[in-house]
Amino acid sequence: MSVLLTGFAPFAGETVNPSWDAIERLSTGTIAGHAVETLRLPCVFQLAAERLEEAIAATTPSVVISVGQAGGRSRIGIERVAINIDDCRHADESGAQPVDAPVVANGPDAYFATVPVKSILARLMKAGIPAEVSNTAGTFVCNHVFYLARHLAETRLPDMKVGFLHVPFSPLQAVAREAPSMSVTMMRDAVALATEVALTSNGDILLAAGSSH
Amino acid sequence: MSVLLTGFAPFAGETVNPSWDAIERLSTGTIAGHAVETLRLPCVFQLAAERLEEAIAATTPSVVISVGQAGGRSRIGIERVAINIDDCRHADESGAQPVDAPVVANGPDAYFATVPVKSILARLMKAGIPAEVSNTAGTFVCNHVFYLARHLAETRLPDMKVGFLHVPFSPLQAVAREAPSMSVTMMRDAVALATEVALTSNGDILLAAGSSH
Amino acid sequence: MSVLLTGFAPFAGETVNPSWDAIERLSTGTIAGHAVETLRLPCVFQLAAERLEEAIAATTPSVVISVGQAGGRSRIGIERVAINIDDCRHADESGAQPVDAPVVANGPDAYFATVPVKSILARLMKAGIPAEVSNTAGTFVCNHVFYLARHLAETRLPDMKVGFLHVPFSPLQAVAREAPSMSVTMMRDAVALATEVALTSNGDILLAAGSSH
């Protein structure tokens, strides 16, 4: 029994990516009795998708949670929905820049996360970690791998739960710009707690956490 | 041949709703040869849905574009996707506060807009109107009516295009708080141009306008 | 009897500066019986200072109000205080980049505006124009000319009132970036009203409009 946690390599000129810095600190352990498998994805549409599929095939995890950097946000974003669109204003690290291309041809417009987003939110808040349910994971590589993993679960791996977390810049990144940040230690704790909740919950709780727009 | 444009009544203690202020100024005209039908929806889940359905049934419009207030945003938001969730932190004007209820039971997780969002974006930018493609219309009444209209088109009215625009606060609203605003005249122009584009375009253009997260 | 209103030329790669666009629309009129003199200042420390001093010497205005662009702000900023520091992260349009140099050697650390900032605030709010009292005009050319004009009044022209207004980006500028904007018409109205209040008020009113930090 295993859980797969992925982070991303640095992109857009950054020298670090806090999503991976957080995941790396969880790489030698178990959570709720599940072996933690970690994977560092390149910020490249095609390659990230391939590596994620390979890792899922190799480990058949109970839960896969991918984590990505959301520079400018101030809280852990628990993503509710992945949409079937790639649309980039900047190329990925391989130079690819899809515009309004589907993640999966003929796939549905969107998939909701199957990890319990509200239970995760409640757990993070209880632990004193600023968090929110987010209704968009963007249209870049983060959303791409989220949609893809969710599509795999829908079509071939019905027992695999899929979730995505966005993290703010780390303090080191915020030294150079005016932007919110969060300590990598807190991000690591957030991922560990979210994973534990996903592994141990049945269904989700009702907790108002929507957005008016 | 007609087009249906809807705005909302004031909510959450506001005395105006710029979405309606803008729509009202378009109520006696035609756009691209189509009679403009306008409708002021209450900020109430059930009632808004009923009135929108009635108006669509009565007018069988070629295009329906709903407009809502997105206080805090600085630009016209051309919504790309409606999701099948109602989730409110504050009750609607009737006191209803659904949490994680579907807009349509057993409906798909989401629908993409069928108006050409990129063509609309290009047209607004050409006219000097700040605008952006948005990947979330929230989880309140705005998203509710957007999803519902799109579901009607999908299931019963395949020739009806559906879109949604979010507008910032008007200057009058921003007098009392620190928030971006936009003149109602500019909002009206944005809605008129978006409608014209929706009525006259075949398909959409490719224009990078995604979000990294 | 005259009033001197100044705006700035474009800087930092912009093709327009809304401060001048607003002032230009006031250039052929009178306000409260005073001839309006307008002046377009370059975004250059030394040259802006020289031209402002020359214009003040030539017109001996009752009131001088300078206006500058504050990209990113959402409201008219009625500046309360000018400080005796030039400190730039980017060079001015002549390539000069002073760091922690005084505007006026041996001048006091700061001067408060002598136009009635709270009366102006009340008047703009009454007119439906989003406005706020700001406690920093920055440390670039805007603050430089504000401090300089105020120093001239303090040391040589005790009857001349001095004020400074910051304006948001215009909509045209906000098309290309995510930032709040305001119509140039509204900016023009704000400057005209502020000028009228400055010319016709005795003292200021008490109106809470501070900042907690």
Place this chain on the structure above:
Amino acid sequence: MSVLLTGFAPFAGETVNPSWDAIERLSTGTIAGHAVETLRLPCVFQLAAERLEEAIAATTPSVVISVGQAGGRSRIGIERVAINIDDCRHADESGAQPVDAPVVANGPDAYFATVPVKSILARLMKAGIPAEVSNTAGTFVCNHVFYLARHLAETRLPDMKVGFLHVPFSPLQAVAREAPSMSVTMMRDAVALATEVALTSNGDILLAAGSSH
């Protein structure tokens, strides 16, 4: 030889004030050979001023650095200037709400900090702590005590250096709202480093860190 560090008690309904949480962690030590004296000030204009004056009289510190909460900011704010105005939109914790009253009757309009703000900025950045020079400490109790301490130094204690730091919300506070936060550990480190720099520097360095507005 001592240094006086002050934080504030909670205000405006908060149950914690991170400025005090950070200071409290420094209360049993020395920095650069100076005994650290700490003081928790109430968020009350008159009482905070009295207690600060008493503590300064009792300890005659080489450096006094006050720290306050700046909810909404994302970085450590190294304040450059204190202004001679109290102006509150909300009453202090005793119910007092001064509007446009001077901190010190007939005092100068403002005082610059005498701690080396740029050296402190460089030190914090080197330590990986997000920080910025701020040109306004607001017009509430924070600015009040900053101005007062600086006035005491100017008029009676010329050897005492005076500075002020603003800190973001702590993560605990940000759980309940959408706002940036910083760990209290990092705040404590920032205050300790700033204090060390203030105690050991002669003059300041030149480092561009101004604001365009």
